[in-house]
Amino acid sequence: MPATAYLRRHPRTGIYWFRRAVPAALRTAIGRCEIVRSLKTRDRREARRLALVHAVEAENLLARAKGGEALAQPSSISPAVPDLAALIEAAVRRAFNIPNPSPEPASDGLRLNEAFERYDSERRLRPQARIEFLAAIRRFREVVGDDRPVAAITKADVRAYKEALMAMPKRMTAKEREMPLPRLLAGLDGNGVERVSLTTVRKTMGMLQTVLGWCAKNGYLEGNPAAGLKPTQAENGKLRRLPYDGEDLKTIFSSPLYTGCTSESRRWALGRLVIRDACFWLPRLGLHTGCRLEELGQLTLADVKEEDGIAFLDINDLAEGQSLKTKGSRRRVPLHPKVIEAGFLVHVAALRKRGETRVFPDLLRDPRGKTTAAWSKWWGRYTAKIGIIDPRKVFHSFRHAFKDACRAAGIEEAIHDALTGHVAPHVGRSYGKGYSLSVLAEAVGKLEFEERGKRIDCLGNEE
Incomplete structure (x- = not known):
């Protein structure tokens, strides 16, 4: 039975509850007729995610009871035949x-x-x-x-x-x-x-x-x-992940997703329609920030900030539903000039005007709380259709390409570790507040991506 079958909404408060009946044969062992937990949220999407967690725990409890473990006060329970x-x-x-x-x-x-x-x-x-x-x-x-x-x-x-x-x-x-x-x-x-x-x-x-x-x-x-x-x-x-090389980047950023497709469901087919949604922005942000896919997909509009004239992404887990891989993942990543030139800040401003709260409202969380799981599969299908079929090349390959570009630009390792949220291998790096936003922005501004020796921007144009 799906976890959502155990969801109940309080008629007066609107708070969702998890309620799972205990089979009659196990009630003596568990000491109750029903497993009840308040999910402490009025948001159905969040309640569905939490219900999945409690459903697993409930099945765990029932399995222990089936195994003969007494989970309530000791009682005379005959061993099962x-x-x-x-x-x-x-x-x-x-x-x-x-x-x-x-x-x-x-x-x-x-x-x-x-x-x-x-x-x-x-x-x-x-x-x-x-x-x-x-x-x-x-x-x-x-x-x-x-x-x-x-x-x-x-x-x-x-x-x-x-x-x-x-x-x-x-x-x-x-x-x-x-x-x-x-x-x-x-x-x-x-x-x-x-x-x-x-x-x-x-x-x-x-x-x-x-x-x-x-x-x-x-x-x-x-x-x-x-x-x-x-x-x-x-x-x-x-399979060890590989970075997207220059030829891959040229293929991606000169594909119909950026030059024009026929429809939302046929992004790989050449046409005149350019749709500026998550499919359009995530690849270029992945390349020019080095951020993990989920870090980008869960961004809120409040995470796109500006300080001293520097626009940046505040990677954090402050909003409901956000999560990070490690504590070291919290960081500020300045936006590359090419991303700004492509209109990302205009996109964000339009979302704010519409009253949205997330940068990519079209991405919905799955029952496990992941925002980009379905999109990641879509990206694999899309790249295969435009000719990138190496299974070692996935969205995370943008992160690898970003690291390679940092090395090629002569950026100090400690700085590009700060940009990508990699944990410092030396204790000394953990002291102080870290690099200033201006130092990080200067490093990001040095990044260039090449295709057969020619520089390309995030639209696939040769410079």
């Missing part, structure tokens, strides 16, 4: 060398789910990251068979988890994603199934390792049982 599903899971455990759940130790101790909640209370993960961590922990519980105390987790458990993850299919239906991992593996069609990438396995195991590492640092474990067990990433196992 093994059913066909349990027998299948037992067979899969034998086939994939997944150990049976270990007996509970005498001392209860901190359990993995609770450990994650404590870790999250310190880190305050973004909603999407929280969902991913919860999914990784749920998969681990499915493999080892319970939400055991962290002190009882062994390297053998983590190895079994790794082997199970590496056996997972690359593509799954929504129903398959909800299935317990051993049962999912039981239904695979031999070797004909394409498996997940090592990158995915490493990322998932990295989340478990992070939580267990937190436990070790805080004295709940003597060591991290997941340390050193992530599969080795082969050199050619991951």
